[in-house]
Amino acid sequence: MSTELTRNFSIIAHIDHGKTTLSDRLMEVTSTVTMRETSAQQLDSMDLEREKGITIKSHPVAMQYKAKDGKTYKLNLLDTPGHVDFSYEVSRALAACEGAILMVDAAQGVEAQTVANLHLAEQQNLKIIPVLNKIDLPAADVPKCKRQLEDILCIPEDDCIPASAKAGIGIEEILEAIIARVPAPVENPDKILRATVFDSLYNTYRGVVSYVRIFSGTIKRGQRVKLFATSKTYEIKEVGIFTPKMTACDILSAGDVGYVIANMKSASEVKIGDTMTDSTHPCSEPLPGYKEIQPMVFSGIYPVDSSDYEQLKTAMGKLQINDPAFTFSQESSTALGFGFRCGFLGLLHMEIIQERLRREFDMDVISTYPSVIYHVDLTDGTEVIVDNPTLFPEAQVIQEIREPIVNVYIMVPGEYIGDMMQLVLEKRGEVTNTETIDDMRVMLSCVLPLSEILVDFNDKLKSQTKGYGSMDYEHAGYRAAKMVKMDMLIAGDPVEAFSTIVHRDKAEGYGRRLAERLKEVIPSHLFVVAIQAAVGGKIVARESISAMRKNVTAKCYGGDISRKRKLLEKQKEGKKKMKMFGKVNIPQDAFIKVLKSS
């Protein structure tokens, strides 16, 4: 079949600029779903996604549109995850398109995320259709937004389509622009099956459902296919399209977007970005762009109650079936007992997994301080990858350490520019460019170490700008940094749950803060307890807890023996929740408190 009447596109937008509303509206206008169905907002399904205002799984949808030229077109809208943690998935979904709608809230203007998203779309050479949404709002300023798009993103003013997804203004113009401006898919003349898998999910009843875009050839039930990354072959059980419900069809051909179900057991068998081809007549090369997904952030996750260990393992296994980017392996810590070392795509991904463990599996967990991946060159010429402070090599065998860095875009009201530059500097970053967006705001482009924005960067940005600042980032490779491992010694013994990898210049300050916090949460003992932060055997910060036994019965004068006993019982009870470290008892919740606040 000819691909002339097919258009594949995606919508990229900052959170709340109206992507979901526009998708619903497009489905409604093309009669893909009725008004009543759309009220439930079709595309964002998972609760957590809705709360966080992000989409994690792409949900493609096939629409039919009768254009002004009288022809009926097949329009495939590929939704993309709206967060940088999932930028690889976004790039794969975008690679399956020829065009993208760049949506900007006309009352808000361009945001940091708009810039980062546009970069991803441009890398895939997509035709961009700029849409200024929410023109029904009194605060909408179309001419100003057009200028911003032209100045910051080099998008010609005349290309912009003013619209209101909510009021239904400009929808037809958008559809016509998709037909006119987005190129039709071009098929490879050899017509050999080449399909890219841009997402997959695990369905309890159907097994693994792979979302595919066919670049050339056809795919149908009964066909044997091969996946490049694993060289495994499978028999296709079903092919279909999303209307938006999964609807089986006979065949998917070049240009189409749909799903295939084969005999796979776990989502990890299919790698996102991989190429599917015919196993008897395979193509010689896979489609470009495939990468093995690598976790970027690591953290230990431990059950608060150690008897929940097996349950936690089962829960993690279940999460992984649908989310192969999440990794976990067993680890144990003297402080926290048995738990897991987990790998995530980024901080948001980490938060999502932790939250799902709590909500869907009712698990009470504690996580250790997150760490990024370091590439360490050793003096013997080998390279090791370190994702856990306990694996950090001895200083004398280290040649060079490289840490992951990110390009960060920060959008703030002009008056905060000084504070932001200060913040970036504190976080070991540099500002590479400042640009005035409008009479109110500036955009700072910066380069920062990923580890520095992991924990509190966004919170600080929000609090220092009274909530007006926004940021987004993209990964930008690795660069050399003087990192050291810092240990915390309590009464002379290292407690590895508190070990971290920090920059040499920051070790002292960080060590001091950690020691102060530990002093607050560790109870007094019969002897003086020293708390020390050490880098390579050198003490960089110290605190001590003076000796004293809390005499809990002191308040009870006279002979109320039952009350005394009760208090002593209580003290014993309190002791049970402590962990012994050499000679020192540390309350279990000390770890939670310190790790949470550090």
Ligand code: GDP
């Ligand atoms: P998303 O996060 O980009 O998917 O944004 P949504 O589609 O969920 O929209 C965010 C909010 O903006 C919702 O409250 C919508 O009702 C509202 N909204 C979306 N489009 C328009 C519009 O054209 N005009 C107005 N006034 N509100 C809109």
